[in-house]
Each structure stands twice: as C-alpha cells, then as structure tokens.
Amino acid sequence: MTNPTPHPIADEPDPSSRTELFQTRDIEQARQWGTRTFCENELRNIDVRGELNASLLYRKYGSIGIGRMSYGGEVTIRPSTFDDFYLVQVPLSGVERITHGNETITSTPTVGSILNARQQHEIIHGAGTEKLILRIDRDLVERLCGQHLGNGAQAKVEFEPAMPLDSASGRRWASTMRWLFDYLDGTQSSSALLTAQIEHMIGSLLLISQTSNHSEALNEDRSRSVTPAFIRKAELFIEERAHEPITVGNIAEHVGVSVSSIYAGFRKYRNTSPMHLLKSIRLNRVREQLLRSEPKSTTVTAVAYRWGFAHLGHFTTDYKRWFGESPGETLAR
Structure with missing residues (x-):
C-alpha cells in the first residue's frame, strides 16, 4: 500500500482561517505534520508490531485552532518547548500518559489535559486513542486574564495539567470544544468582530473552567460584588x-x-x-x-x-x- 501524503483540504487565502486534513501510515510524515501544525517534535512508534494510522482534521480560526486527531497505534511524542500557545486535549477514547517534570497524569475521556506554554512534556499516546485538541495563543489567554483581573496588563498563566471532565465545569468545557469543532466545519471566513467574540468566549471559559495560578484572584473578583x-x-x-x-x-x-x-x-x-x-x-x-x-x-x-x-x-x-x-x-x- 502506498503511504498517502499529508495534504491540506482547503487552501484558505485568509491565514486566520484554515482547515487541514492529514492522514498517513508513515511515522516521519506524521512527525512533519505535527511540526507544521504545532511545533518541532520527536515521534516514536512504541509497538513496532502495531499499525500506525495517524490522522488529523484541524481548523484554525484567529488565535485558536481546534482539531480531532489519532495516531492509531501506540506512540511517544516529545514536543519541543513552545512559547506561543497552550494545548488543551480532551480524549474521546483510549488513554494517554503525559509527563511534565516529575508529574505524570493519565488522560482518559474523564480526564483531559493542558500542556502549558514554556514547559517540556512527553506524551505516550495509547493505541486506539482519539482526542479533540485546542491550540490557543498564549497572548490571547494572558491578555484576557489581565482584563478579568482588572490590571490592564497581561498576566502569565500556568494551568493545572489535569482537567477533570466529569465535573460540571469540565463537562461544559468538553461540550464547548465539541460545539466549536462542529461550528467551524466548513467555515471559510468570518467577520473580525465574530472572530474576536469567539476568541473571547473560548479564552474566558478556559480561565474559569480550569484551575490556574490566577484562579483564586479570578474567583475573588467575581464574588467581590x-x-x-x-x-x-x-x-x-x-x-x-x-x-x-x-x-x-x-x-x-x-x-x-x-x-x-x-x-x-x-x-x-x-x-x-x-x-x-x-x-x-x-x-x-x-x-x-x-x-x-x-x-x-x-x-x-x-x-x-x-x-x-x-x-x-x-x-x-x-x-x-x-x-x-x-x-x-x-x-x-
């Protein structure tokens, strides 16, 4: 069988709105489209007897990107440290183990994960795992955090890496990611105002849904009056x-x-x-x-x-x- 080459399904002239589809059985091609979409990475097939069947449907919209991806087989991913974005992952099936420093979390359909900017991670992606992923620009999150705190300046944000998806806020976040993925299906362009509103909604919801170094201040700000x-x-x-x-x-x-x-x-x-x-x-x-x-x-x-x-x-x-x-x-x- 000939390995299919990764290819975009939509060549959108507006770089702020793009849809891409990749599917390959070749691990080097899978690594390359991971680099193209996210960042430089090392990708290794753990189970050489297992069959790699990597796929990604990814839609970029302003400062956010939403995708659905799987590697088919069991692989290890070591992305380089990225400065410009956070990566939020919501498993739909299977399991992943994500290590940062001395901390390891097991991510399943009831436990999502957040890869923070400026940190090094290793991901062991289990066979049969499929997940929704959200790439959101660090500048957007930190700007919104500063606005919510009322100090007018960007605030460095570090999220807890494990995201409970069986809580009320976790279920709300997961359903919002599914909505966004479906909403952007076929979306070719939009007004700058609508893009800004969606960015604001997604970034703000992430800040109030997931524990971070600013959660206490954000909660105090909402409860103060x-x-x-x-x-x-x-x-x-x-x-x-x-x-x-x-x-x-x-x-x-x-x-x-x-x-x-x-x-x-x-x-x-x-x-x-x-x-x-x-x-x-x-x-x-x-x-x-x-x-x-x-x-x-x-x-x-x-x-x-x-x-x-x-x-x-x-x-x-x-x-x-x-x-x-x-x-x-x-x-x-």
Whole structure:
C-alpha cells in the first residue's frame, strides 16, 4: 500500500482561517505534520508490531485552532518547548500518559489535559486513542486574564495539567470544544468582530473552567460584588471601538452615565481607568498585528499609528514594559 501524503483540504487565502486534513501510515510524515501544525517534535512508534494510522482534521480560526486527531497505534511524542500557545486535549477514547517534570497524569475521556506554554512534556499516546485538541495563543489567554483581573496588563498563566471532565465545569468545557469543532466545519471566513467574540468566549471559559495560578484572584473578583451593567457595557464598547478615536465622554454617552461615574466605576470594580484599558487593548492589537506581519510589508511606525500611538518614544517604552521586548523584535519574529 502506498503511504498517502499529508495534504491540506482547503487552501484558505485568509491565514486566520484554515482547515487541514492529514492522514498517513508513515511515522516521519506524521512527525512533519505535527511540526507544521504545532511545533518541532520527536515521534516514536512504541509497538513496532502495531499499525500506525495517524490522522488529523484541524481548523484554525484567529488565535485558536481546534482539531480531532489519532495516531492509531501506540506512540511517544516529545514536543519541543513552545512559547506561543497552550494545548488543551480532551480524549474521546483510549488513554494517554503525559509527563511534565516529575508529574505524570493519565488522560482518559474523564480526564483531559493542558500542556502549558514554556514547559517540556512527553506524551505516550495509547493505541486506539482519539482526542479533540485546542491550540490557543498564549497572548490571547494572558491578555484576557489581565482584563478579568482588572490590571490592564497581561498576566502569565500556568494551568493545572489535569482537567477533570466529569465535573460540571469540565463537562461544559468538553461540550464547548465539541460545539466549536462542529461550528467551524466548513467555515471559510468570518467577520473580525465574530472572530474576536469567539476568541473571547473560548479564552474566558478556559480561565474559569480550569484551575490556574490566577484562579483564586479570578474567583475573588467575581464574588467581590456584582459589577454594574454599565461597566460591562463600557468595556465592550472600548473593545469594539479600540481602532477609533474614542474619549471617556464618548464612553459615558454610550452607556448613559456621567463621566465621573465611569471613572469611579472603573476604579472600584476594575482597579484601573477606561483610558488605561483602552491603551492595553491597543497595545495588544499592535502586538497581534506585528506577529502576523512580515517586516518587508510593514513597519512598526505604520502599525503604531494605525492604533493611535502618535508619540513613538512613549509607545516603545509602554510596549517594552507590557511585553518585555521592543516592537521591532516582535515584528522580526
């Protein structure tokens, strides 16, 4: 039998939306499409008598990607340390053993897993195992965490690696992954607004569904008091209009309260100001655009001006403080 070559089933011109299907019986081809879709990896067939039949249906949508995959036989995967994303895995059948440092978890249809960014893992994928996987950008998760905490800056997030899927929150997360996989079936393109809303929903649900180093603060923030509706409405207005020259007066007028109420509300319930939130959103939008752009096709100055930063010196200082690197270094990645 001739080994089929991995191939995309959709050549989507928009790089933020792509569907790919791979199927192969060749372990090197399987390793290559793992590298192409996720990161560099070592892949070894444990049971040489078993038959490898690797398959992946993967759909990329903005800052997230959802897929269904299996290797058929028993294999060991050692992905390289990845900095840019988290990988969430929900087994549909079979079993995996995932090791990080001295900790090993056994992942089954009742126990999912999260591979954290900046960590080294080894995965033993059992024969007959099939799983849903979600790749979600680290920048998205950390930006949303900062927004929920109200500090206006990205917060480094480290999740517990084991995700109970038989709890209420685990069942909700697993059903959301199944919904997302089905929803993106055949989706070729979408509006930027809808993409942002789906990213926000998935990232926020992950933060409240899975234990992390910020769970206590996130839970305290939700239980501290009920946030007035005008604050949430103002945040949505700022998020959607970040590309426009909006003022606190515009925000107050939109939500129907005074300017002083806007300032007082953000200070009490978010521990920040509306303009600080706007700056953080714009800085994150700049970073997202720089990461997607080629140095030959754009400049830092052009992107900064696009998002309302007229003073490049102040912009560069703020950017370095937010992200730990210069905007030029981000563009050069």
